Amino acid sequence: MSDILASLHTRHSQYVLTGTSALSDRKLVDLVSDLVVAVPSAFNSQSQRAVLLFGADHAKLWDIVKDALRAVSVDEEAFKKTEEKIDSFAAAHATVLFFDDEETTSGFAEKFATYAGNFPIWAQQSAGMLQLSVWTALSEQGLGASLQHYNPLIDEEVHRVFGIPASWKLLAQMPFGDIVTPTGNTERMDASERVVVKGL
Ligand SMILES: Cc1cc2nc3c(=O)[nH]c(=O)nc-3n(C[C@H](O)[C@H](O)[C@H](O)COP(=O)(O)O)c2cc1C
Numbered sequence: 001m002s003d004i005l006a007s008l009h010t011r012h013s014q015y016v017l018t019g020t021s022a023l024s025d026r027k028l029v030d031l032v033s034d035l036v037v038a039v040p041s042a043f044n045s046q047s048q049r050a051v052l053l054f055g056a057d058h059a060k061l062w063d064i065v066k067d068a069l070r071a072v073s074v075d076e077e078a079f080k081k082t083e084e085k086i087d088s089f090a091a092a093h094a095t096v097l098f099f100d101d102e103e104t105t106s107g108f109a110e111k112f113a114t115y116a117g118n119f120p121i122w123a124q125q126s127a128g129m130l131q132l133s134v135w136t137a138l139s140e141q142g143l144g145a146s147l148q149h150y151n152p153l154i155d156e157e158v159h160r161v162f163g164i165p166a167s168w169k170l171l172a173q174m175p176f177g178d179i180v181t182p183t184g185n186t187e188r189m190d191a192s193e194r195v196v197v198k199g200l
Pocket residue numbers: 011012013014146147148149183186
């Protein structure tokens with residue numbers, strides 16, 4: 001099996017993480033930066049953006065999430081479970097925030113009017129490619145991560161607190177760190193149920 005295939009198979013959602021990282025923060029920044037550049041985009045539009053939150057900023061993000069969820073919670077008992085979950089993300093080392101720069105995406109839609117409606121879809125697809133790339137690269141380094149979606153509930157506060165440009169739309173949050181308890185393989189359907197081959 002090639003290295004890339006093995007890495008794709010090994011990556012899983014990891015939820016029990018510590019505040020440490022086997023890779024230095026400088027190397028983590030380089031890794032994410034490299035992947036933002038490497039990952040393809042429709043018409044080479046390059047609208048994907050990433051923000052890395054370390055230390056107090058990482059903690060602040062998960063406070064924002066907790067406050068936002070508390071505000072919409074109807075039941076104190078149910079919120080306790082939610083709080084535990086958010087605390088587990090806060091216990092990680094850092095978080096990558098993934099964005100699409102909608103100004104760039106809509107600029108391409110205007111320029112290539114025939115495909116205008118496809119650009120927001122392609123932006124999401126490119127975002128998925130970047131998220132998987134970062135997730136897999138972190139996993140290759142022995143780090144655990146999960147993919148979270150507290151947007152749009154937290155968008156306003158995230159933009160305000162971290163000074164994010166207004167045109168950057170928040171798409172996902174990826175807390176990561178060293179793994180305490182690894183999760184096992186998640187169940188997968190057999191490929192034969194999902195792959196059709198013709199003409200062979
Ligand atoms: C587009 C997408 C959205 C996801 N959203 C969440 C999420 O909001 N919270 C979460 O804990 N996991 C989320 N996941 C993780 C999936 O539940 C997980 O990848 C899947 O069950 C397979 O498990 P594995 O990651 O361990 O291989 C998401 C995954 C994808 C691809």
